[in-house]
Amino acid sequence: MASSLTPRSPHQKKENLGSLRRGMGYNAPPRRNVLSAINNGGGANSEPAPSEAGSEAPAFEFSGREDVDRLLNEKMKGKSKNDYKGRTEQMSEYIKRLRACIRWLVELEDGYLAEQEKLRGQIDSDNARHAEFEAQLSGALEELKAANLEMTTRCDSLEESLNKEKAARLLAVESYEKEREERESAEASRDVLTVDLERVTHEAKRFSEQLKMVQDTNKRLQEYNSSLQQYNSNLQADTSKNGEIISKLQREKSAMMEAMTNLKDLNNSMKNQLDSSMSSQKEAIRVKEELRKEVECLRADLQQVREDRDQSVAQLNTLTAELATYSEQARKSSKDSELLRIKAAAFEETCSSQQEQIETLQKQLAVATEKLKHADVTAIEAMTGYETQKETIKDLEERLAYAEFQIIEADKLRKKLHNTILELKGNIRVFCRVRPFLSDSDSNGQEEAIISYPSSVENAGRGIDLLNQGQKCSFSYDKVFDHSASQDDVFVEMSQLVQSALDGYKVCIFAYGQTGSGKTYTMMGKPGRDQKGIIPRSLEQIFKTSQSLESQGWKYCMQASMLEIYNETIRDLLAPGRSSSEMAGGKQYTIKHDSQGNTTVSDLTTTNVFSTADVTSLLEKASHSRSVGKTQMNEQSSRSHFVFTLKIFGSNESTGQQVQGVLNLIDLAGSERLTKSGATGDRLKETQAINKSLSALSDVIFAIAKNDDHVPFRNSKLTYLLQPCLGGDSKTLMFVNVSPEASSAGETLCSLRFASRVNACEIGVARRQTQSKSSSDNSNRLSYG
């Protein structure tokens, strides 16, 4: 059989174990240290299993899974088919052995749990030590990192300031060099200017001398000019004298005609003399002109020389001014250079001190680096330690996983055995729940206590005693919840049954009891987290588990439907427009069972649900549609049987497995004596219909209990609907709810008797509806609609 069990938390496992033990009526066997037994691969045979309290059970020994398998595969032998006594004895013997086997498994599991706890503790302490060590190391590492960071930052800032200082020093040196160069160039230009000045002074001197010379020449030329003018005037005087002579001569010509030839000769000679005088005059004029020109030239030269001199003097003045500026600049430069020299000296001093600082810091850095290296080595060592510890933890985790695996396997086996026992028992399980007194006066003890619980170890949690008309009637069921049991306590006991629906079983849980005894409270509960009843809690568990099974490849599809049977009529509580026509019985719903034992109600609204919220809103809708009324026994009495059906289709992609489970949760209408109910009219009709269907239910139960050939399932809608649960292959649990009031003692007695009958009913073996995907192609396909 494929596993239908999922790994649970150890806590849940413990609870499940507890519930199994309680359900089976075991007392907790004294815990033995089975660790050694586990390590030896079993060992339950080294010591006999403790016997059930109060009874001397034979010691059965199990050394391993083979023994269990052997036990499970054992076949019943009887003298003949009708040797019921022999078969019953064999059966009870077999059940005892199975119980011993379960005890052995429980002990084995205890051992596993103990070892798991031990390993967990070890892992926790290792983890804690490791975390502490890690925290210390990381703290030290952080400190070192911080110190290193600080050092690096300081070093960086110092380097930065040093670089800045260096840059400033370089700038200062550069500016100093520039200043020096400028000063040198100024000095050079000053030298050049001095030379120029000297040269210009020399030139000026030369020009003054030249000027003096030119002035002398001019003076001489003026003197020469005046002498030439004197000579010219002399010549003019001579010329006038010569004219007088000519006129005398001419006068003498006549007189001296004779002497004229002589005189002509004289005249010619005189003429020649005149010509020569004229030419010498011309020559003198030319010379004079030349001299004038020369004077003019000399004057121009002189003017030029004067201009040059003026220019030179101006230049000299400019140069002197420049020289003064340069001298001033040179003086300033030398001052600046002095300042710069002082600054440079100061910089050099700062530099040398910073150099020293850098050296100190470098030394500190070297020390820090050394420390860091040391820390690195320590960290590496720690990491190695950590790795070792990790490996140890891994090893421990592997061992834990193996232990968990073994626990899961043991759990699977235990569940298998549990299912086997239930299958062997083959009857409906019955839980009894006693509701608390509702009014304070009752609970204050004014009401006579008619219900008590046996204190014997054997019946603890399973027995209930009812005092009716002074007579004590004792009953025993699979579980009895007293008035103090919470909704949670109740659900814990049946969570495994609900889980079966996900595993592909048909599960039916119904609440039976007198009106006002707490059926609706048990099934639906009340608003509020703690007050929730079995229906909401079952759905929460189913959705939660189906989600967690997704990781194992399971995908579930769920469909919900809700109906009520009111006055022998089926009503669809989720019908979109639940109209008055329907209320009036307009629509007829028919119940059908197929060969697979699947029940369908024609035309019933079926809604796909994906979350608890979906179902909660549907439940709210249904509760508004449900027929309730006020009775003498209950303010809000359910006047119909409420049937909630959840069809679960599961498929596993990875394994190809498919399951089809059904969860039927039924809140029956309360049984009520007509005389006591005081009902009239419609209420009376309702009560009669309820009583009729409940009596049909008891007829069915009696027929099954008596092993009758004919079971009257069709006598009522309720019994026909419940047929697969009562006579088929489903896992069925009945809640018998009882009131604690003395006034209800008679009703309570009836309910408890009915429940005992139900508990004795053998309805068959619950079968899981599962098939692999390969076979799903055949005609035997699971219906998903």
Ligand SMILES: Nc1ncnc2c1ncn2[C@@H]1O[C@H](COP(=O)(O)OP(=O)(O)OP(=O)(O)O)[C@@H](O)[C@H]1O
């Ligand atoms: N275990 C309980 N703890 C507290 N209150 C309870 C418990 N059981 C029932 N009650 C209260 O008792 C009253 C009757 O309960 P409930 O309506 O569940 O009875 P019923 O069996 O469904 O009745 P009917 O058959 O008339 O519908 C309600 O007020 C309910 O809250």
